[in-house]
Amino acid sequence: MLKIINLSKKFNINTDNEINIFQNFNLEIEENKCTAIIGSNGCGKSTLLNIIGGSILADKGQIVLNGHNIENLREEQRANHIGRVYQNPSMGVSPSLTILENMSLANKKGEKFTLRKLIRKNNIDRYIELLKDLDLGLENKLNTKVKFLSGGQRQSLSLVMAAMKHPDLLLLDEHTAALDPKTSNVIMQRTRELIKKYSMTTIMISHNMKDAIEYSDRIVMLDKGEILLDKPSINVTEKELIDIYREKLHNFA
Numbered sequence: 001m002l003k004i005i006n007l008s009k010k011f012n013i014n015t016d017n018e019i020n021i022f023q024n025f026n027l028e029i030e031e032n033k034c035t036a037i038i039g040s041n042g043c044g045k046s047t048l049l050n051i052i053g054g055s056i057l058a059d060k061g062q063i064v065l066n067g068h069n070i071e072n073l074r075e076e077q078r079a080n081h082i083g084r085v086y087q088n089p090s091m092g093v094s095p096s097l098t099i100l101e102n103m104s105l106a107n108k109k110g111e112k113f114t115l116r117k118l119i120r121k122n123n124i125d126r127y128i129e130l131l132k133d134l135d136l137g138l139e140n141k142l143n144t145k146v147k148f149l150s151g152g153q154r155q156s157l158s159l160v161m162a163a164m165k166h167p168d169l170l171l172l173d174e175h176t177a178a179l180d181p182k183t184s185n186v187i188m189q190r191t192r193e194l195i196k197k198y199s200m201t202t203i204m205i206s207h208n209m210k211d212a213i214e215y216s217d218r219i220v221m222l223d224k225g226e227i228l229l230d231k232p233s234i235n236v237t238e239k240e241l242i243d244i245y246r247e248k249l250h251n252f253a
């Protein structure tokens, strides 16, 4: 379980552009469930994931993952427990390295290793199995540089890499937003399969209300650093969410 306790975060403190993103914000994310975070542009969704992942420090508050305070851990230390897939298909991968090199790096996350020892023959079969599950033919392209893959193929690879060490927490930051609708559907289905297979506690940011409802267990809507709606996804309709967006949400963009 992830607990966010009394989180406060401002940007551009003591300037004309000071923004108060969170003030004493609290949220609990249940274990082995997928929680969708939705809300207007600029309401703080990515900032929340950045604070959890450690790329941005909170001004105040605690981040407790499975009973351990992680707010003092550096981003790379947190990465041993937290997998992340970004909106930009190039961010979770190293484009100039091959699929095999990328997967080997992901597999070594949190360990000390030399380049010579990076690729171990006995891991290759496992990588091939993981790629076969994606059903995109990537298992036949192990030695292809990732920069030659399509956005959808890169996101699929990022997803597998983020999940392959079975992290305590998986953060998905609009990970299908840059993909066409068909590819986005395929990635969402693969996402669901991986979450289920490895029982991963997941936070997924999405602007796609239909996907948020269909692929999550719980919907949390943020507005002005507060929770405006928090319901099991099964009890939420797309219309209800769109109506709230139209009538109640502030736009910060």
Ligand SMILES: Nc1ncnc2c1ncn2[C@@H]1O[C@H](COP(=O)(O)OP(=O)(O)OP(=O)(O)O)[C@@H](O)[C@H]1O
Residues within 6 Å of the ligand: 011, 012, 019, 021, 039, 040, 041, 042, 043, 044, 045, 046, 047, 048, 252, 253
């Ligand atoms: N590192 C930063 N420095 C200064 N301001 C920032 C920083 N990161 C985010 N912000 C600001 O904080 C606000 C929240 O940004 P954030 O990216 O968290 O919103 P979001 O809800 O994820 O938006 P979107 O849906 O558009 O991705 C925005 O006004 C943004 O400009």
